[in-house]
Amino acid sequence: MRNVVIGFLGTQLDAGKKRRWKPTVSLLTHPGFDVDRIELLYDHNFSRLAHRVADELREASPDTEVLLQRLDLDDPWDFEEVYGKLFDFARSYGFDEDRERYHVHLTTGTHVAQICWFLLTESRHVPAKLLQSGPPRGLEQGSKLDIINLDLSRYNALQQRFDQLSREYSDQLKGGIETRNPAYNALIDRIELVASKSDAPILLLGETGTGKTDLAARIHNLKLDRRRVKGRMVHVNCATLNGPDAMAMLFGQRRSHTGLAGSERSGLLREADGGTLFLDEIDALGMNEQAVLLHAIETGRFYPVGSDYEVSSRFHVIAGAGVDLRTRAAEGRFRPDLLARLTMWCFTLPPLRARPEDVEPNLMFELARAERELGVQTGFNSDARDHYLRFARDPATAWPGNFRDFSGSVRRLCTLAPRGRITRAMVDQEIAALQADWAQASRDDDTRLLSDLLGAAAQDIDPFDQVQLAQVVRVCAASSSLSAAGRTLFSVSRTRRTSTNDGDRLRKYLAKFGLDWEQVSAL
Structure with missing residues (x-):
């Protein structure tokens, strides 16, 4: 294959x-690097020099084909013109x-030309390797010649550094916890790629307590490390933005709106300028606020309350929700256009179970954190540890x-542990307390729901039926x-029936308790 x-x-x-x-002449004097053709780009103002150098090249290597290519530049330092x-060309x-086989010689030409060569070869518009030559270091040494291949995968040391850095970023997103769940680790790796390369909004979904807030903070820190943001993260709990002050808190307020001194507000969106805006529980945001927020995300501009002039604020958006926003949008409680804007990158965090x-x-992580905060090293007795892990994984x-x-749970055990040892008896007590709390909370939710629907008649329903009826009401x-509710509730048994009328079947079930569709769907 010919070298060009x-x-x-x-x-x-x-x-x-x-x-x-x-x-340029020294390129033809390197043993082991034969040049079959050399093409020299020159400006017409240096035509005489170009022809003289061409003669020197032919003299140095008679077998090398030398071609002069005229490329006139008004300003060799103008990036747009050179590129x-x-x-x-x-x-x-x-x-x-x-x-x-093509090579681009980087040593000659302006720095602008060198940058343009690099960009063109890196993008494969010029399918070449880069050549860097240098003068001899001593009287007995020849001139220096390096061949640079932009395929970084060929450089093992560099690739290992990139892989290590990627692992460090993933560990950062996991809070330093050595997680083992394959699905979760794959999710974190994907988030790391998105956070490092994209400035589009990120939507984090998941049940309460799955770590959406902590993950949002770690994504922000990763973006700081990658220099994609430079400001701080502003955490907004949208569930607290209620009433007439919601717009002012988000978008700011001018004194002219109330006429009262001290009523000015910069707004949370202005505070997030250059950084990250984390909209936690975004499903609780009002429809008016959603409309203004959508415009602010898309344009970076919005009107503070009472202002006739737009202000600007650029920020990266991370939103969190514990409910299915698509269902909310179908019910008319969330704007579909805002949902579409948020779901370009949507990640659902799995529950602990x-x-x-x-x-x-995570147990090891919590023990280490408790030691730092309590100042006491705490550990489990072996039987206590095994028993707690069996319960936690069940x-x-x-x-x-x-x-x-x-x-x-782990914090309570660490705080109450005598002499820093958690015993089997302590674990038994903690498990019993957790189970009692969860059972009571479940009963309270079901009882409250049915009492709102049936009043005093809810007390006449057996506890067994209360659990089932409450679930049916929530689905409705x-x-x-x-x-649609019937298809969801009877999704398994309907496949074994020759005739499926899920709506009629559900209507009859509700009628047993004196309920109808209008009542349960109005919740």
Whole structure:
């Protein structure tokens, strides 16, 4: 395969004005690097020098074909002009990679030309390797020649550094916890790629306590490390933005709106300028606020309350929700256009019960954190540790508060441990307390729901039926129609029936308790 070298005429170096070493001519003197053709780009103002250098090249290597390519530049330091003309040169060249191996000589030409060569080769508009030549270091040494291949995968040391850095970023997103769940680790790796490369909004979904807030803070820190943001993270709990002050808190307020001194507000969106805006529980945001927020995310501009002029604020958006926003949008309680803007990158964090492999690493993390905060090293007796881990990993252990429940449980054990040892009896007490709390909370939710629907008649329903009826009511409240609710509730048994009328079946079930579709769907 023929070796071809393309490069600029060195108007100073190739003329020999600074030293005797001439970089273009020296390319033909390196043993082991044969040049079959060299193409020299030159400006018409240096035509005489170009032809003189061409003669020197032919004298140095008679077998090398030397071609002069005229490329006139009004300003060789103008990036737009140099890149444009080199791009046109590359498009019209007619590279034949099956027969020729191409190299671009970087040593000659302005720094702007060197940058343009790099960009064109990195993008494969010029399918070449880069050549960097240098003068001899001593009287007995030849000139230096380095071949640079932009395929970084060929450089093992560099690739290992990139892989290590990627692992460090993933560890950062995991809070330093050595998680073992494959699905969760794959999710974190994907988030790391998105956070490092994209400035589009990120939506984090998941049950309460799955770590959305902590993950949002770690994403922000990762973006700081990657210099994609430079400001702080502003955490907004949208559930607290109620009433007439919600717009002012988010978007700011001018004194002219109330006429009262001290009523001005900069607004949370202005405070997030240059940083990250974390909208926690975004499903609780009012429809008016959603509309203004959508415009602010898309344009970076919005009107403070009472202002006739827009202000600007650029920020990265991370949103969190514990409910299905698509269902909310279908019910008319969330704007579909805002949802579409937020769901370009949507990640659902799995609950603790779906990550049994990660219980033990999180236990070690909580013990280490408790030691730092309490100032006492605490550990489990072996039988206590085994018993607690079996309980924590058991599929029957609901962990309704997920890692919030888990962290609180470990913290209580560490705080109450005598002489820093957690015993089996302590673990038994903690498990009993957790189960009692969860059972009471579940009963309270069901009782409250049915009492709102049936009043005093809810007390006449057996506890067994209360659990089932409460679940049916919740599904109905979240469904768009009686038939849709029936399909959800009877999704398994309906496959074994010759005739399926899910709506009628559900209507009859509700009637047993004196309820109808209008009542349950209005919740």
